[in-house]
Amino acid sequence: MSWMFLRDLLSGVNKYSTGIGRIWLAVVFVFRLLVYMVAAEHVWKDEQKEFECNSRQPGCENVCFDNFFPISQTRLWALQLIMVSTPSLLVVLHVAYREGREKRHRKKLYVSPSTMDGGLWYTYLISLIVKTGFEIGFLVLFYKLYDGFSVPYLMKCDLKPCPNTVDCFISKPTEKTIFVLFLVITSCLCIVLNSTELSFLVFKCFIKC
Amino acid sequence: MDWGSLHAVIGGVNKHSTSIGKVWITVIFIFRVMILVVAAHEVWGDEQEDFVCNTLQPGCKNVCYDHFFPVSHIRLWALQLIFVSTPALLVAMHVAYYRQETARKFRRGEKRNEFKDIEDIKKQKVRIEGSLWWTYSSSIFFRIVFEAAFMYVFYFLYGGYHLPWVLKCGIDPCPNLVDCFISRPTEKTVFTIFMISASVICMLLNVAELCYLLLKVCFRRSKRAQSQSNHPNHTLKENKQNEMNELISDSGQNAIAGFPS
Numbered sequence: 001m002s003w004m005f006l007r008d009l010l011s012g013v014n015k016y017s018t019g020i021g022r023i024w025l026a027v028v029f030v031f032r033l034l035v036y037m038v039a040a041e042h043v044w045k046d047e048q049k050e051f052e053c054n055s056r057q058p059g060c061e062n063v064c065f066d067n068f069f070p071i072s073q074t075r076l077w078a079l080q081l082i083m084v085s086t087p088s089l090l091v092v093l094h095v096a097y098r099e100g101r102e103k104r105h106r107k108k109l110y111v112s113p114s115t116m117d118g119g120l121w122y123t124y125l126i127s128l129i130v131k132t133g134f135e136i137g138f139l140v141l142f143y144k145l146y147d148g149f150s151v152p153y154l155m156k157c158d159l160k161p162c163p164n165t166v167d168c169f170i171s172k173p174t175e176k177t178i179f180v181l182f183l184v185i186t187s188c189l190c191i192v193l194n195s196t197e198l199s200f201l202v203f204k205c206f207i208k209c
Numbered sequence: 210m211d212w213g214s215l216h217a218v219i220g221g222v223n224k225h226s227t228s229i230g231k232v233w234i235t236v237i238f239i240f241r242v243m244i245l246v247v248a249a250h251e252v253w254g255d256e257q258e259d260f261v262c263n264t265l266q267p268g269c270k271n272v273c274y275d276h277f278f279p280v281s282h283i284r285l286w287a288l289q290l291i292f293v294s295t296p297a298l299l300v301a302m303h304v305a306y307y308r309q310e311t312a313r314k315f316r317r318g319e320k321r322n323e324f325k326d327i328e329d330i331k332k333q334k335v336r337i338e339g340s341l342w343w344t345y346s347s348s349i350f351f352r353i354v355f356e357a358a359f360m361y362v363f364y365f366l367y368g369g370y371h372l373p374w375v376l377k378c379g380i381d382p383c384p385n386l387v388d389c390f391i392s393r394p395t396e397k398t399v400f401t402i403f404m405i406s407a408s409v410i411c412m413l414l415n416v417a418e419l420c421y422l423l424l425k426v427c428f429r430r431s432k433r434a435q436s437q438s439n440h441p442n443h444t445l446k447e448n449k450q451n452e453m454n455e456l457i458s459d460s461g462q463n464a465i466a467g468f469p470s
Binding site: 003007023035042055171172 | 211212214215257258266267268270271272274275278279280281283284287288291295298302306382
């Protein structure tokens with residue numbers, strides 16, 4: 001089980017998406033998943049090893065690192081990618097359910113199982129809303145956890161067992177800031193694409209009615 | 210998602226590319242992506258671990274490393290390769306959209322004489338003309354812009370393409386001006402120059418492809434203009450013949466008005 005599994009799962013979603021949905025999928029694959037795998041993951045690889053505090057007190061570095069990074073940015077990024085990709089599977093499941101129904105009743109119940117009408121339209125809409133919700137939720141979580149989207153080079157720490165307020169230095173803060181900003185920008189782009197697709201679907205429905 | 214998946218997607222565009230485009234895709238994947246994955250990662254693997262400063266002051270090494278390498282070379286190359294490959298996705302999307310529209314028309318019964326079945330539509334090589342020409346040319350233009358931009362960023366960030374073996378660093382918390390030593394500077398310089406040369410070759414290939422596409426369009430237009438200018442007398446003669454035929458048929462009908470039709 002690796003990122004290839006998610007990629008294969010999502011490739012199936014492509015068939016049942018609208019045009020904007022396909023652009024969203026391309027953005028997620030290329031600018032988020034691929035960038036995460038080939039670049040971002042390696043930036044955070046040695047984050048704890050290279051985290052250094054100006055104290056020889058054993059345990060001080062561990063405690064300070066844990067306080068500043070309750071969850072690593074790179075793990076949060078991975079969680080965000082998984083949570084944001086999975087609502088699209090609702091659509092795949094619904095189409096599979098329709099195909100199963102047609103097989104059971106042995107007659108044509110729908111124009112085609114993947115035509116976006118009736119229940120499938122609602123499923124698609126709900127998946128868009130949930131995706132957008134997750135994106136915004138994770139961005140807010142990122143902002144709250146790390147006090148903004150930039151990684152400082154120095155943090156002051158005075159937790160036990162550190163003897164006083166010590167300086168702690170983070171490794172590669174500039175590179176990490178660049179990748180966090182990249183994450184935020186691609187996240188916002190995906191939110192814009194999802195909102196556009198949502199409005200387009202609702203507008204199309206109004207015109208039909 | 211990894212370089213293999215990107216290769217699969219870009220490889221799909223290969224079918225509809227010009228010959229220069231096909232050479233470009235080969236150069237990108239063999240001389241840049243492969244070199245990045247098999248060699249550059251090894252060379253830059255221990256870059257921070259083996260970056261040593263002549264001081265025991267905690268935090269000095271971190272701060273100096275961050276100052277001299279705001280973004281690592283391999284990450285910058287990886288981003289460059291991703292950005293340079295993505296315009297090709299525009300072409301892939303355009304071709305997919307064109308095929309979808311053709312398949313829709315085929316299902317309605319409009320293009321039955323051009324294709325045998327829907328599989329035929331999928332296998333057909335789409336020609337680079339009309340709106341696809343614009344998409345393809347824009348993708349090449351963006352590729353050139355991205356290559357140039359990244360090369361400039363590289364030059365600007367590292368003050369050239371050569372890595373020194375020692376750097377002087379006096380940023381807080383370093384107590385004074387300390388010497389900091391980069392690991393494997395010569396090997397890194399060799400790979401940097403290699404990647405930059407491959408970048409330049411790719412840029413030249415893109416420029417050549419763009420010129421080729423422009424020449425092709427100009428040549429096609431001049432051929433069309435030439436064929437129109439060769440046949441104006443022929444068109445005039447045809448029109449006169451049609452008028453005469455109409456007059457003959459009208460007078461003929463008047464002559465036989467007495468007979469029932």
